[in-house]
Amino acid sequence: MDNANLKPSMEGGLEKPTRHIIDWKNPDFLNEEKYEEELRRVADACHGCRRCVSLCNSFPTLFDLIDESETFEVDGVSYTDFDSVVDHCYLCDLCFMTKCPYVPPHEWEIDFPHLMLRGKAIKNSKKKISFRDKVLASTDMLGKMFSRYFVSGFVNFFNNNKVFRKLLEKFGVHRNAKLPKFVSKTAKQLNLTNQSNTSKFKVAIFTTCYHNFNEPGVIKDFYDILKHNDVTVEMITDDNCCGMPKLELGNIEEVGKMMEKNLPKFKNSLI
Ligand code: SF4
Ligand code: SF4
Numbered sequence: 001m002d003n004a005n006l007k008p009s010m011e012g013g014l015e016k017p018t019r020h021i022i023d024w025k026n027p028d029f030l031n032e033e034k035y036e037e038e039l040r041r042v043a044d045a046c047h048g049c050r051r052c053v054s055l056c057n058s059f060p061t062l063f064d065l066i067d068e069s070e071t072f073e074v075d076g077v078s079y080t081d082f083d084s085v086v087d088h089c090y091l092c093d094l095c096f097m098t099k100c101p102y103v104p105p106h107e108w109e110i111d112f113p114h115l116m117l118r119g120k121a122i123k124n125s126k127k128k129i130s131f132r133d134k135v136l137a138s139t140d141m142l143g144k145m146f147s148r149y150f151v152s153g154f155v156n157f158f159n160n161n162k163v164f165r166k167l168l169e170k171f172g173v174h175r176n177a178k179l180p181k182f183v184s185k186t187a188k189q190l191n192l193t194n195q196s197n198t199s200k201f202k203v204a205i206f207t208t209c210y211h212n213f214n215e216p217g218v219i220k221d222f223y224d225i226l227k228h229n230d231v232t233v234e235m236i237t238d239d240n241c242c243g244m245p246k247l248e249l250g251n252i253e254e255v256g257k258m259m260e261k262n263l264p265k266f267k268n269s270l271i
Contacts, residue, residue: 012101019096020104022114024252030125035118036079042115043082044074045108052095057088058116059095086119091248120250129249132172137245143182143213152182180214187216187235192223194233202232204269206262209241236269 028034046052047066052059062085069076095112102108123129135142146155158164165175173179187207203226211219226233239262243255 013103013106014101015105017096018104020109020111020114022117022252024118024121029118030122032122035122038115039079039082039119040074042110042112043077043085045102045110046112047074049102051101052099052112055094055099056090056092058085058112061085061088082119083123086116086123089113089116089120091117117247117250117252120248121252122250124250124252129251130172133249136173137249137251139209139213139245140241143186143209146182147184147186147213149184152184156181180210182213183216185216187212187219188237190216190220190223192220192233192235194223194227194231196230196232199230199232202234202270204234204236204266206236206239206242206266234269236265239265 023029043062043066046059046062050059050063053063062082065077065081065085066072066074089112091113093113096103096114100110100112102110104111146152159168159179159181162175165173169175192205205219205222207216207219223233223235240258242262243258246258247255
């Protein structure tokens with residue numbers, strides 16, 4: 001490598017973050033030896049920095065593992081114990097986007113969320129995703145089943161019933177966890193379209209599973225604001241789930257398929 005091209009080392013980067021693509025089709029992506037090497041390199045940087053301790057549960061879990069190890073260093077943490085760090089990350093991207101001074105183009109190239117996603121993808125490739133997580137991540141399937149006339153009231157009643165919640169706990173859902181309510185009429189069934197003859201603006205609404213099946217009022221409010229401002233509105237009705245819950249389980253292949261199905265529908269809606 002030509003050392004003349006290397007930037008002088010800085011404590012932290014001051015440039016805007018550069019995102020590298022997720023190289024998930026590369027065979028090395030699921031190579032656990034290479035992943036562990038990168039995991040320990042990044043964990044060591046985080047151990048010396050600790051800026052992100054208040055962002056989520058991933059970082060305190062990582063720091064507790066290090067502080068409670070025999071060496072008080074990353075080498076004292078067993079590889080399998082890092083699983084809990086990966087599980088606590090919900091890929092919000094806060095650490096990368098707002099906190100970390102060592103993201104690319106800084107020479108340390110720290111990308112904690114993408115590293116966590118790689119850990120999740122490895123877990124998924126080893127078929128270690130629980131049945132509960134698979135069901136809960138199928139938000140579109142649950143919504144289609146439960147957001148119906150009569151069925152929604154039935155499901156909401158049981159989700160608030162203490163005896164049923166004790167049974168549901170055996171399936172891995174904590175009895176006090178707040179569950180989303182299902183509706184009898186989804187956002188897509190509200191026929192929210194507006195054709196403006198005077199406006200040059202058009203908005204196509206992608207409801208998302210949550211707002212379609214659980215909180216259609218938010219979509220209705222959004223539609224009312226657009227209509228009030230004389231904007232043409234079209235509701236995308238033949239889309240599918242964006243795949244975010246499955247991304248959080250590391251099922252990148254399935255997310256890619258969902259994206260491929262959604263993209264042409266999004267493009268058609270904006271013509
Ligand atoms: S991306 Fe993950 S690790 Fe980073 S702040 Fe969000 S939850 Fe925490
Ligand atoms: S992700 Fe960056 S800012 Fe956050 S603890 Fe690790 S090195 Fe520090």
